[in-house]
Amino acid sequence: MENEAGALSRVAGLFSARGYNIESLTVAPTEDETLSRMTIVTRGSEEVIEQIIKQLNKLVDVVKVVDLNDGLHIERELMLVKVKAAGKDREEAKRLADIFRGRIIDVTDKTYTIELTGPGSKLDAFLQALDRSAILETVRTGASGVGRGDRVLKL
Amino acid sequence: MELTGAEIVVRCLQEEGVEFVFGYPGGAVLNIYDEVFKQDTFKHVLVRHEQAAVHAADGYARASGRVGVALVTSGPGATNAVTGIATAYMDSIPVVILSGQVPTPAIGLDAFQEVDTVGITRPCVKHNFLVKDVGQLAETIKKAFYIAASGRPGPVLVDIPKDVTQYRAEFSYPKSISMRSYNPVIKGHPGQIKKAIQLLLEAKRPMVYAGGGVILSDAAPQLTELVRMLGSPCTNTLMGLGGFPATDPLSVGMPGMHGTYEANMAMQHCDVLLAIGARFDDRVIGNPAHFFQEQRQIIHIDIDPASIAKRVKVDVPIVGHVREVLDEMIRLLKASKEQPDQAALKTWWTQIELWRSRDCLKYDRRSEIIKPQFVLEKMYEITRGDAFVTSDVGQHQMWAAQFYKFDRPRRWVNSGGLGTMGFGLPAAMGVQFAHPGATVACVTGEGSIQMCIQELATCKQFNLPLKIVLLNNRYLGMVRQWQEFFYGNRYSESYVDALPDFVKLAESYGHVGMRIEQPGDVEGALQEAFAMKDRLVFMNFLTDQTENVYPMVPGGKGLSEMILV
Numbered sequence: 167m168e169n170e171a172g173a174l175s176r177v178a179g180l181f182s183a184r185g186y187n188i189e190s191l192t193v194a195p196t197e198d199e200t201l202s203r204m205t206i207v208t209r210g211s212e213e214v215i216e217q218i219i220k221q222l223n224k225l226v227d228v229v230k231v232v233d234l235n236d237g238l239h240i241e242r243e244l245m246l247v248k249v250k251a252a253g254k255d256r257e258e259a260k261r262l263a264d265i266f267r268g269r270i271i272d273v274t275d276k277t278y279t280i281e282l283t284g285p286g287s288k289l290d291a292f293l294q295a296l297d298r299s300a301i302l303e304t305v306r307t308g309a310s311g312v313g314r315g316d317r318v319l320k321l
Numbered sequence: 322m323e324l325t326g327a328e329i330v331v332r333c334l335q336e337e338g339v340e341f342v343f344g345y346p347g348g349a350v351l352n353i354y355d356e357v358f359k360q361d362t363f364k365h366v367l368v369r370h371e372q373a374a375v376h377a378a379d380g381y382a383r384a385s386g387r388v389g390v391a392l393v394t395s396g397p398g399a400t401n402a403v404t405g406i407a408t409a410y411m412d413s414i415p416v417v418i419l420s421g422q423v424p425t426p427a428i429g430l431d432a433f434q435e436v437d438t439v440g441i442t443r444p445c446v447k448h449n450f451l452v453k454d455v456g457q458l459a460e461t462i463k464k465a466f467y468i469a470a471s472g473r474p475g476p477v478l479v480d481i482p483k484d485v486t487q488y489r490a491e492f493s494y495p496k497s498i499s500m501r502s503y504n505p506v507i508k509g510h511p512g513q514i515k516k517a518i519q520l521l522l523e524a525k526r527p528m529v530y531a532g533g534g535v536i537l538s539d540a541a542p543q544l545t546e547l548v549r550m551l552g553s554p555c556t557n558t559l560m561g562l563g564g565f566p567a568t569d570p571l572s573v574g575m576p577g578m579h580g581t582y583e584a585n586m587a588m589q590h591c592d593v594l595l596a597i598g599a600r601f602d603d604r605v606i607g608n609p610a611h612f613f614q615e616q617r618q619i620i621h622i623d624i625d626p627a628s629i630a631k632r633v634k635v636d637v638p639i640v641g642h643v644r645e646v647l648d649e650m651i652r653l654l655k656a657s658k659e660q661p662d663q664a665a666l667k668t669w670w671t672q673i674e675l676w677r678s679r680d681c682l683k684y685d686r687r688s689e690i691i692k693p694q695f696v697l698e699k700m701y702e703i704t705r706g707d708a709f710v711t712s713d714v715g716q717h718q719m720w721a722a723q724f725y726k727f728d729r730p731r732r733w734v735n736s737g738g739l740g741t742m743g744f745g746l747p748a749a750m751g752v753q754f755a756h757p758g759a760t761v762a763c764v765t766g767e768g769s770i771q772m773c774i775q776e777l778a779t780c781k782q783f784n785l786p787l788k789i790v791l792l793n794n795r796y797l798g799m800v801r802q803w804q805e806f807f808y809g810n811r812y813s814e815s816y817v818d819a820l821p822d823f824v825k826l827a828e829s830y831g832h833v834g835m836r837i838e839q840p841g842d843v844e845g846a847l848q849e850a851f852a853m854k855d856r857l858v859f860m861n862f863l864t865d866q867t868e869n870v871y872p873m874v875p876g877g878k879g880l881s882e883m884i885l886v
Contacts, residue, residue, distance in 0.1 A: 168502055171451070172439060183444050213630070220627035226448040226468060229502040321501060 169195050169202040173227040177204065180225065186210065186218050190243075190286075190308025201229065203319075205241075205310045207286075229321060238314035244281070245289045246271075247296070248303040251278040255300055266292045277302060285309070326455045326486035327352035330419065331360055333462040336494040339363045339390050341381060341754050343374040347394025348434060349421025352486035357392075366754065366783060369775035371398050373747035375405020375476075376773070378416050380751030382409075383734045384709055386539060388470050389416040389751065395423055396434030399480075400441065404741060406476050407445035411738025412560060413537060415474035417465045418446075424484035425453055438480045447475030455488040463495045472505030473625040474537055505624060509641030509649060517620040517637050518653045520593050524618075525665035526672075527553035528591035530576060530605075533560030533737070534598015534623060534643045541565070541730040543647035544597065550654050552666050554673055556584040558599055560737040563727035568706070573673065577605040578874045579719040582681035583673055585872070585880040589615055590672075596621045598643045601632045602738075603876075609633060611879025622646050681872045681885055682723055690865040691840050693717060693792040696847075697724035700762065700790060703847045708760040708788075709752045711735065713745035713769030716798035719870045721764040743772030746789070750776060753785045760851060762788040767817055768797045777830035780857050788850055789859045791823060794866045802869045806884070827859035836861045 181188045193204040222231045263280045272279035343366045346354045368374045371393045378389030393402045399420045409416045423432040439451045465477040548555040555565045556576040574581035606612045620637040629638045684694045711734040712718040727733045736744040749763040800815040824834030837846045850858035872883040
């Protein structure tokens with residue numbers, strides 16, 4: 167979409183006005199600074215998804231819409247989790263982070279902040295593996311997606 | 322040469338060939354108004370409320386086919402305009418709204434007369450802009466006109482902060498504009514068009530269902546030719562009246578909630594339905610599940626892909642400009658060796674005539690109280706079907722749509738989608754500006770007319786000889802009708818008490834007022850009023866308080882489940 171002020175709110179407004187559900191939405195400028203790329207994760211019947219795509223295309227700021235599910239695609243999400251890391255929890259948190267290929271990016275004597283990247287399901291699994299009472303704070307970016315192989319979203 | 326932002330606004334409007342700007346001044350647009358004062362290429366029409374500015378620009382656009390322009394100030398000017406903008410949006414009318422905004426450094430500081438106009442109007446415009454750089458002003462206005470008029474038309478708002486109207490920039494108006502993110506499809510897909518023709522030629526019970534898209538794309542001649550070639554019945558929606566001549570025997574009237582029996586039955590029982598610039602909305606097909614109890618193939622032509630397969634499944638979707646697609650269909654039909662199935666058509670028409678013989682619009686012609694239908698029938702006769710007719714919203718709107726037979730497009734101007742009471746009078750002003758010599762009638766109710774009554778002053782200032790036909794039943798008639806049918810006759814707040822003396826009211830604004838109480842006086846009053854070519858005449862017809870609009874498809878019911886008289 168055009169990297170214009172208000173473009174994001176047009177998309178968000180469309181979803182709420184028409185009662186579509188948004189599971190996540192991420193947006194940032196691309197290598198071409200006049201363009202932003204947005205990844206939206208939504209759910210709906212085939213008809214609803216078709217309407218969502220048509221309605222998005224109708225927005226004047228939207229340049230192109232693809233349904234990544236039309237082919238193979240990769241999706242990744244970033245999560246930062248701050249966990250308790252005192253006493254015996256300290257070892258366990260480190261071990262779990264390693265198993266999930268997370269990185270500890272901030273340390274205090276009582277906490278770790280773990281960075282984890284992957285598909286949403288992997289992030290969910292990590293949170294489940296952690297002792298719920300050990301989780302102090304979670305922040306997730308929502309998914310970004312791209313087609314697999316030679317498949318390219320180009321204008 | 323460098324110009325100020327305000328000068329640029331005026332130059333852009335001149336470049337667009339704008340004839341009329343409907344507006345209301347205020348602090349944030351003072352610089353623009355100062356430039357309006359200094360020019361005489363377009364006329365500024367001072368309305369008495371910003372809602373009316375947009376309705377008038379909208380009426381002008383509907384009647385002329387050109388882009389209407391409204392100019393309002395920031396804050397309350399913009400919020401007052403919102404109802405007008407939403408009205409134009411729902412009916413896909415090309416209007417450009419220029420709104421003033423507080424100076425850029427004041428934005429976000431809760432300044433005097435500040436609102437987030439772009440935010441407030443976002444869901445009811447085709448697109449909107451906030452111009453923060455005077456260097457972008459001309460191109461933005463160009464884009465606004467281009468977006469408003471192309472593709473599926475709609476209102477576009479340009480919000481201009483006051484300081485931007487003071488700053489200077491080099492002025493150059495782009496001749497044309499191209500946008501990578503906005504490219505409406507014009508030509509229909511040739512394969513789909515062929516498929517549609519094949520289906521229509523094989524049809525035993527074809528039906529054409531034509532909406533506002535036919536009017537907006539100026540495709541009435543094409544629609545008329547196509548329907549006559551197919552020999553099929555044609556129904557025109559509330560937004561599509563005049564797209565096919567109502568007096569043609571192939572016309573079966575309007576479909577939907579208050580459509581004719583024959584139109585609704587034919588919609589329900591056809592085997593091939595050709596939908597053209599129409600959107601299968603809830604007021605047209607009633608309950609979609611009931612609609613699909615009958616098998617039929619649907620061809621749907623629309624310039625907006627999002628209108629296709631939104632409420633109903635479509636067999637042959639054709640995205641394109643209605644006129645272009647119809648031209649292509651006519652060309653293919655002419656070249657085709659096959660002909661419509663005449664024997665099948667004959668059987669189909671026998672059935673339709675049987676439905677038609679129910680005479681679903683009949684009413685008591687011997688009534689001693691004025692029947693609203695009678696007023697409209699007489700108005701049709703006296704104006705020889707040649708008037709531009711605007712309406713407000715409610716029973717009178719439905720009766721006007723049923724009883725005034727529109728043979729030509731852009732003659733019927735009403736708020737179909739949003740259903741905005743108060744639309745009729747300001748819209749009629751816009752129509753009269755578009756067609757100065759024409760007869761323009763505003764059919765209204767005593768509820769609706771009071772929602773923009775202040776515009777009688779604008780009519781006086783600009784000598785607009787409108788004919789206001791008030792069907793005064795002292796009830797919010799459509800609300801009363803629903804309360805009678807569905808709420809056990811509990812007429813909650815639907816009686817309009819303490820009405821003004823409309824004759825005196827009209828006279829106090831400098832117009833002619835009439836009060837008509839007897840059926841025997843209806844014709845004479847109309848004749849006298851419509852003969853006054855240079856005066857606005859306000860006709861207050863005291864009509865039957867209990868009259869209802871028939872037929873009626875109740876909400877949630879199917880098209881063949883109409884309540885008949």
